[in-house]
Structures are given as C-alpha cells and as structure tokens.
Amino acid sequence: MAANLKTxxxxxxxxxxxxxxxxxxxxxxxxKLKLGLIEAGLLLPQGDVNLGDLVVARDILEIGAxxxxxxxxxxxxxxxxxxxxxxxxxxxxxLPPSKREYPIRGLxxxxxxxxxxxxxxxxxxxxLDADVIAENPFIKHPVNLERWLMEGSYSKVxxxxxxxxxxxxKFFVDxxxxxxxxxxxxxxxxxxxxxxxxxAATLLFFxxxxxxxxxxxxxxxxxxxxxxxxxxxxxxxEKMEIPKQRLIAASLAYARELEQIV
Amino acid sequence: MPDVEMKxxxxxxxxxxxxxxxxxxxxSPLAEIKNNAALIDRAVSTLEPRFTHRVLRxxxxxxKRIDDSILRNAIDEIYAKDDSVHKTLIKWLPGxxxxxxxxxxxxxxxxxKPPQASLAPEAEMYLRLLILQHLLASEETHExxxxxxxxxxxxxxxxxxxxxxxxxxxxxxxxxxAYDLAGELSDARPIFLAAQRTASLRHDDEAQAALxxxxxxxxxxxxxxxxxxxxxxxxxxPSSASNAQFARYHYYLGRIRAVQLNYTEAHTNLQQAIRxxxxxxTAPGFYQAVHKYFVVVELLMGDxxxxxxxxxxxxxxxxxxxxxxxxxxxxxxxxxxxxxxxKHAAQFEEDNTYTLIIRLRQNVIKTGIxxxxxxxxRISLRDICVKLHLDSEEDAEYIVGKAIRDGVIExxxxxxxxxxxxxxxxxxYGPEVSEVFGRRIAFCLDLHNQSVKAMRYPLxxxxxxxxxxxxxxxxxxxxxxxxQDGDLDDDDLGGDF
Numbered sequence: 001m002a003a004n005l006k007t008x009x010x011x012x013x014x015x016x017x018x019x020x021x022x023x024x025x026x027x028x029x030x031x032k033l034k035l036g037l038i039e040a041g042l043l044l045p046q047g048d049v050n051l052g053d054l055v056v057a058r059d060i061l062e063i064g065a066x067x068x069x070x071x072x073x074x075x076x077x078x079x080x081x082x083x084x085x086x087x088x089x090x091x092x093x094x095l096p097p098s099k100r101e102y103p104i105r106g107l108x109x110x111x112x113x114x115x116x117x118x119x120x121x122x123x124x125x126x127x128l129d130a131d132v133i134a135e136n137p138f139i140k141h142p143v144n145l146e147r148w149l150m151e152g153s154y155s156k157v158x159x160x161x162x163x164x165x166x167x168x169x170k171f172f173v174d175x176x177x178x179x180x181x182x183x184x185x186x187x188x189x190x191x192x193x194x195x196x197x198x199x200a201a202t203l204l205f206f207x208x209x210x211x212x213x214x215x216x217x218x219x220x221x222x223x224x225x226x227x228x229x230x231x232x233x234x235x236x237x238e239k240m241e242i243p244k245q246r247l248i249a250a251s252l253a254y255a256r257e258l259e260q261i262v
Numbered sequence: 263m264p265d266v267e268m269k270x271x272x273x274x275x276x277x278x279x280x281x282x283x284x285x286x287x288x289x290s291p292l293a294e295i296k297n298n299a300a301l302i303d304r305a306v307s308t309l310e311p312r313f314t315h316r317v318l319r320x321x322x323x324x325x326k327r328i329d330d331s332i333l334r335n336a337i338d339e340i341y342a343k344d345d346s347v348h349k350t351l352i353k354w355l356p357g358x359x360x361x362x363x364x365x366x367x368x369x370x371x372x373x374x375k376p377p378q379a380s381l382a383p384e385a386e387m388y389l390r391l392l393i394l395q396h397l398l399a400s401e402e403t404h405e406x407x408x409x410x411x412x413x414x415x416x417x418x419x420x421x422x423x424x425x426x427x428x429x430x431x432x433x434x435x436x437x438x439x440a441y442d443l444a445g446e447l448s449d450a451r452p453i454f455l456a457a458q459r460t461a462s463l464r465h466d467d468e469a470q471a472a473l474x475x476x477x478x479x480x481x482x483x484x485x486x487x488x489x490x491x492x493x494x495x496x497x498x499x500p501s502s503a504s505n506a507q508f509a510r511y512h513y514y515l516g517r518i519r520a521v522q523l524n525y526t527e528a529h530t531n532l533q534q535a536i537r538x539x540x541x542x543x544t545a546p547g548f549y550q551a552v553h554k555y556f557v558v559v560e561l562l563m564g565d566x567x568x569x570x571x572x573x574x575x576x577x578x579x580x581x582x583x584x585x586x587x588x589x590x591x592x593x594x595x596x597x598x599x600x601x602x603x604x605k606h607a608a609q610f611e612e613d614n615t616y617t618l619i620i621r622l623r624q625n626v627i628k629t630g631i632x633x634x635x636x637x638x639x640r641i642s643l644r645d646i647c648v649k650l651h652l653d654s655e656e657d658a659e660y661i662v663g664k665a666i667r668d669g670v671i672e673x674x675x676x677x678x679x680x681x682x683x684x685x686x687x688x689x690x691y692g693p694e695v696s697e698v699f700g701r702r703i704a705f706c707l708d709l710h711n712q713s714v715k716a717m718r719y720p721l722x723x724x725x726x727x728x729x730x731x732x733x734x735x736x737x738x739x740x741x742x743x744x745x746q747d748g749d750l751d752d753d754d755l756g757g758d759f
Contacts (some may be wrong), residue, residue: 089486119522122617123487126521130611151624152664153657187663191675199677203659243693250700257707 005036009056016063026067033060054095058087062100065107069168074111081108089127103166106138113146114175121146137165145176152187154180158205177205185219194231197223291327294320295336295392299385306382306425310721314428317388321432325395330355333393340385347386354393354410383421387429390414394436404443411440415453419460431468431507438476447480454480462497471503471511478514487521494518509538513552520555520618525563532556542576550580551613557584558618561625564670566592583609591622594630596651599623627652627661628670635671635684642681655680 008029015025037057061084068076081104088101105128112121125133125143133139141164148156157180161173181204188195188203195203197212206212216223222231298317305313334355341348394414397407415437418430434457441450454477461470474497481490499511516531535552542549553571560567572578572585583606590599603610603619610616630650634641647658662682665671672685 119524120488122521122523123491126485126487126617130616133617147620147623150621151627152661153653154660155654155656184660184663187660187667190667191663191673192677193674195677241693247696250696254703254707257711261710 005033005040008033008036009060012060012063016067023067023070026063027071030064030067051094054087054091058084058095058098062098062104065104066168069107069171072171077111102136102138103168106142107168109139109142110169110172113142114172114179116179141165141169149180154184181205181215189232192232194229197228197230200230291324291332292335294324296339299340299388302385302388303382306384311428318428318432328392328396333396337389340389351386351389351393354406383423384426384429387418387426387433391429391433391436394440398436398439398443408440408444411437419457427466427468430466431472434469434472434476438479447483451477451480467500467502471500471507474499475507475510475514482514482517487518490514490518491522505538506540509535509548512538516559517555520559525559528559529563532559542574546576549576553577553581554584554613554615557581557588558615561588561591561622562618564625564628587619587622591626591629594626594633596626596630599626628665631662631665632671635673638684640681640683644680646682
C-alpha cells in the first residue's frame with residue numbers, strides 16, 4: 001500500500017474518532033483516499049488481494065458511509081454502501097467480520113424506508129439471515145418500523161423514534177416523520193369528514209398550532225378557525241359510466257377472431 | 263431451497279413409470295442406448311432435430327435403469343476399442359478393472375457386429391450425459407461427476423455445433439446439479455454466465471433457457487434477489503424453450519416478484535408455472551414447491567385459496583402448515599396466526615417462505631377489520647382494539663383509517679364519539695366484470711392462435727403431391743395430343759362400340 005494512502009488513512013481515523021467528530025475534514029480527506037484505493041486496485045477488489053489491505057479499504061469506505069450520513073448527504077451514502085457490498089458479500093468468508101457492518105446495513109434499510117422504496121427494502125432484507133433479522137438490534141429496528149408502517153400503527157413508529165440503536169439513525173428520523181405524516185394525512189382525508197384542530201394535531205404528532213396550519217395549507221384542507229375544525233373535501237362519488245368505446249372495440253375484435261377460426 | 267429438480271420424489275410414481283415404459287417398449291436399456299445413439303446420428307445427418315428430442319424424452323426413464331456394466335457395454339458396442347472416444351469415455355466409469363473389461367470385450371467382440379465407422383460427436387455427448395447422470399445418482403461418485411461435468415462443458419463449447427443444442431441444454435442442467443451436490447453452486451456462476459452469453463450470441467435457445475434457469479436458481483439459492491432481478495431484466499427468455507424450462511423460469515420469476523411485493527405479477531407467474539409443470543404425479547416435488555408460494559402469494563393479495571387445493575393427493579401433506587395459516591388469516595385472528603407461525607416456523611424457514619408469511623400479519627388485521635365492518639354497522643374503536651388484540655385504541659384508530667384509505671372497507675371514523683361507521687358495500691357488478699370476462703376470452707383466443715401456429719407439417723410432404731399432380735397433368739397433355747393427332751381413329755372407336 002502506498003505511503004501517502006497510509007498517512008491519509010491515519011489522518012482520517014483521527015478526524016473521525018475525535019470528539020466531536022470532524023466531519024468536514026473527513027469529507028475533505030475521503031476523495032483523496034478513494035483515488036488512492038483505485039490506484040491500489042482496492043476500491044473494487046478482484047482476484048487475490050492482501051487481506052490486511054482489504055480490511056483497511058473496508059474501513060475507509062465504512063467511515064465514508066458514516067461521514068456522509070453525518071454530513072446529511074444521502075446519495076453519497078448510497079454510493080459508499082454499494083461499494084461496501086463487495087466486501088460484505090463476496091469477501092464475507094475471508095475477511096474478519098466488521099463491527100460496523102450491521103449498523104451500516106440497518107442505515108441502508110432505514111434509507112430505503114424513508115424513500116418509500118419498500119420493494120428494495122424487502123429484497124435487501126432477504127439477503128440477511130433470519131436470526132440476524134430477529135436478534136440484531138441494528139436490523140431489528142428498521143424491520144419493526146416497516147412492519148408498523150405497513151400495519152398502520154403509526155404511534156408505535158413515533159414512539160420508537162428515540163430508541164434508535166445508533167447515533168446516525170436519528171438523521172433519518174426527520175424524513176421518516178415526514179413520511180408518516182403524509183401517510184396519516186392521506187388516511188385522515190379518506191376516513192374523516194371533519195376533525196377538531198386539537199385532535200388533528202395529536203394525530204399528526206404536531207405540538208403547536210402554527211405547524212399544523214402550514215401543513216393543512218400544503219394539503220389543501222379547509223380550516224375553520226372560529227370553530228377550530230378541519231373539514232376534508234369528500235371526493236365526489238365516482239360516476240358509473242359504461243365504457244362504450246372499449247366494449248365496441250372488444251366485440252369487434254371477437255368478431256374478427258371468430259371469423260378467422262371459422 | 264426446495265428441490266425443484268423435476269424428478270419424482272414419490273416412490274410410488276417412480277416405480278409405476280418405468281414399468282409402464284417397459285411394457286410399451288420392451289427394449290433392454292443397452293439396446294435402447296444403442297438405438298438412441300443411432301437416432302442422434304440420424305438427426306445430425308438429416309438435420310432433423312426431432313429425432314434428438316425423441317431420444318431426450320426417454321432420458322428420465324432410461325436414467326433409472328442404467329448401471330456401470332450397461333454403460334460399459336454400450337460404449338464398447340458403439341465405439342471401436344481403439345477409438346480415442348472409447349478410451350476417454352470408459353475411463354469415467356468406476357471400477358474399470360482390467361480383467362472384467364477384458365472378459366467383456368471378449369464377449370462383445372464375439373457377439374456384436376463391428377462398430378459403425380464414426381458417429382457424430384453428438385452421440386458422444388449423449389453418452390457423456392448418461393455417464394454424468396449415472397455418476398450423480400450415487401453419493402460416492404459426486405466428485406468424479408464434477409470433474410466430468412467440467413470437462414464435458416469445456417469440450418461442448420469448443421465443438422460449437424448447432425445440432426448439439428438440445429443435448430447441450432441437458433448437459434448444462436447436469437453440470438448445475440453436479441455443482442449443487444458438491445455444494446459449490448456459487449463457483450459455477452462465472453461458467454454459466456459466460457456460457458449464457460455465448461449461447462445467446464449463437465441463438466442457441468435451448469441452452470440459453472437452461473442456463474438462465476441455472477443462474478436464477480443459483481442466485482435465489484443464495485438469496486441474491488437483486489442480482490436475479492437484474493439478470494431477468496437484462497435477458498430475454500427464449501420463447502421456443504420447452505415447457506419444463508418455462509415452468510422453472512416462471513417459478514423463479516414468481517418468487518422474485520413476491521419478494522419485491524409485486525404480488526399480482528408473482529401470482530400470474532406462479533400460475534403459469536403450475537400450468538406448464540409436468541403432471542403432479544410425475545413431478546410432485548416441483549408441484550409442491552410452486553404451490554407453497556402460490557398459496558402464500560394468494561393470501562398476500564388478500565384472496566383465500568381454494569379449499570380443494572389442500573385436499574389434492576400430492577399436496578395434502580406438504581401444504582398442511584400452509585393450510586393452518588390460511589385458516590388463521592381467514593378468521594382474522596392474530597392470536598391464532600401467531601401460534602401457527604411459531605409452531606411451523608422451522609418448516610417455513612426451510613421452504614424460504616418465512617419472511618413472506620410474516621408479511622401476512624397486516625393481512626390478518628385487515629381481514630379482521632373487514633369482518634367487523636361487515637357484521638357491525640357501528641362499532642367503537644375500543645371494541646375493535648379488544649377483538650383484534652391490538653395494543654392501544656390509538657393504534658386502532660390509525661389502522662382503521664389506513665384500511666379505509668386502502669379501500670379494504672367502506673366507512674368512516676367519527677372521532678369525537680370514538681367509533682367507526684360502516685358504509686354501504688359495493689356490489690359486485692360493474693364494468694370490472696366485463697373486463698375480467700374480456701381477459702378470459704382474450705386468453706382463450708390467444709391459446710387457439712398459438713396452437714394453430716404450433717402445428718407441424720412434415721417437410722417436403724407436399725413434393726409427392728406435386729409430383730403426382732405433375733404426372734396427371736403430363737398424362738392429360740399426352741391424351742390431348744393423341745386426340746389432336748387423330749390417333750384415336752374411327753376404327754378404334756368403332757371397335758369399342
């Protein structure tokens with residue numbers, strides 16, 4: 001491994017582990033390190049590579065993933081995670097397991113959840129063992145969140161937001177809450193005629209009225225300030241219409257096919 | 263990973279089948295192999311793949327009847343002893359001690375007519391396939407099978423003959439099986455990927471279909487659904503593939519779509535797999551595996567599978583655990599669902615359906631709510647909470663709200679009174695009915711058109727008719743000429759009178 005790569009790596013380690021973590025310095029150092037990794041053929045390792053070097057490469061990428069979360073740069077986290085996949089799946093037998101593997105996998109799951117990419121969430125989940133899903137706190141957390149979200153137990157999601165197993169999980173809490181609020185709001189539109197303001201605020205987990213009012217405005221709800229209620233527009237009953245065009249086209253198609261048979 | 267090899271796992275079916283075959287075809291295995299080799303040779307020389315397919319159809323029944331000595335004799339009779347092919351083939355057979363071969367060679371020499379001059383390499387590949395399958399059958403020879411598989415695959419690719427495609431597809435399956443039994447399925451992936459690329463470049467549809475399925479199987483075995491999905495999006499499954507390959511492909515596709523929550527597509531694919539699969543009695547293993555997924559996907563879609571499905575002879579025992587899950591979902595009881603889940607957890611994990619079944623939890627709740635909304639016109643949230651074993655009233659309110667939004671029930675929540683009012687249920691007659699009807703008609707018409715297209719006519723059969731017509735025309739011409747020439751004079755006519 002090149003000497004300058006090593007010095008950068010040590011510098012990165014110091015910056016990342018210093019308290020508080022020096023994120024700006026990490027982010028500045030990472031591109032240089034990645035260039036070094038590419039030159040050493042370690043970013044996407046192929047064939048036989050020194051195991052020690054691989055561990056270092058994995059370490060750098062993991063720090064990169066955490067740093068991008070702390071820097072609130074989700075696309076960058078996405079890139080780091082894809083690069084880490086090689087280390088986690090293809091080299092899982094030869095490399096010593098990493099302490100950070102499951103937190104990062106969990107973070108990736110939460111990211112998919114907040115972006116509402118449920119299909120990918122489940123595909124990713126299938127790669128993990130059933131034991132890990134049931135036992136590992138880093139994985140269990142997003143799995144439970146997903147289950148509650150699908151079920152509709154939004155209050156459980158809300159209560160679980162402070163129980164994040166790692167510091168970084170909290171970075172996703174805000175966007176997750178945004179997702180739930182939108183979900184709840186769409187449920188309310190369908191399920192209620194009108195709601196008192198105060199109740200709406202509790203249902204949507206808002207603590208003050210002004211937040212609720214801006215939210216209501218965004219969704220186009222009618223707010224009656226004198227009576228302190230929100231009225232939801234009922235969607236007009238869908239008119240039953242006979243799809244003439246389609247029926248005619250279908251009948252003609254049948255006639256043509258029948259003619260071919262006979 | 264359930265065994266999706268399309269081979270009988272039911273001992274009764276296995277016993278019954280060869281018996282029938284022997285009755286219809288009283289050939290000894292040895293004679294049959296010889297016959298087949300000749301047929302393959304004919305297929306190659308006449309460019310008629312039909313014969314090869316006929317040979318391959320007998321493969322399953324033949325596989326169970328061969329043993330070392332039959333194979334050895336077959337090789338001896340088909341190839342001359344000093345032929346290089348003879349040597350390479352015979353060395354794969356276990357227990358080739360010099361004395362026994364000597365004795366057999368003597369026998370063979372005296373009995374058989376001199377072997378044919380030289381057979382097409384396809385025949386050699388066929389014999390290799392037979393040896394490979396034979397080696398795979400017993401546990402001690404798995405390692406040798408893997409060696410042979412590798413060598414055969416290499417040889418097959420250097421030969422590059424289009425007339426070999428059908429046999430090649432079968433060999434790939436055997437190679438896959440060899441790696442699987444050796445527990446090195448992931449190591450075979452680069453070989454398969456390379457072979458798949460070559461096959462698709464050479465428009466070798468049969469091998470391509472087999473290879474895509476091998477790859478999918480390998481990915482799914484290691485739970486790499488993402489890669490499997492990418493493979494599917496990057497390749498097109500050849501439409502001329504055999505039904506068995508199609509059944510496999512649809513099965514894998516159904517599993518991938520189910521994991522991705524695309525239940526509608528998963529359902530269609532699994533249904534296709536069931537329809538295309540060989541009859542339940544011939545391949546019960548596959549039939550059961552597909553049905554397990556089919557039941558779960560149907561539940562996830564919110565449907566309840568047919569009761570008769572669980573009474574099917576082949577399925578009854580295998581689907582027992584799934585039947586209990588269905589019962590729990592149908593009654594909408596979370597407690598019963600949890601109990602069944604923990605009781606059969608081991609089986610579900612073995613079938614790889616555990617994660618899918620966990621997803622059913624929300625369906626159980628939905629069914630529960632639907633039942634409540636059907637039986638009560640007004641029910642308090644507190645009662646819903648008690649009846650469905652939910653944790654809190656607050657949760658119940660959100661869950662009911664979500665059910666209304668998702669269209670599971672019709673109704674609304676009256677928040678200040680704390681109850682749910684059920685609305686009028688939709689009636690089942692609307693434009694959807696004609697839509698469903700239309701879809702079915704389209705399916706039948708398509709089936710008809712496809713079968714018309716699939717009809718085969720013998721090559722050059724019309725030549726004979728043409729020749730006959732030509733002859734008739736010729737005669738007519740002659741007759742006309744004779745009349746014109748006045749050959750038919752009055753004398754002749756007079757004579758006739």
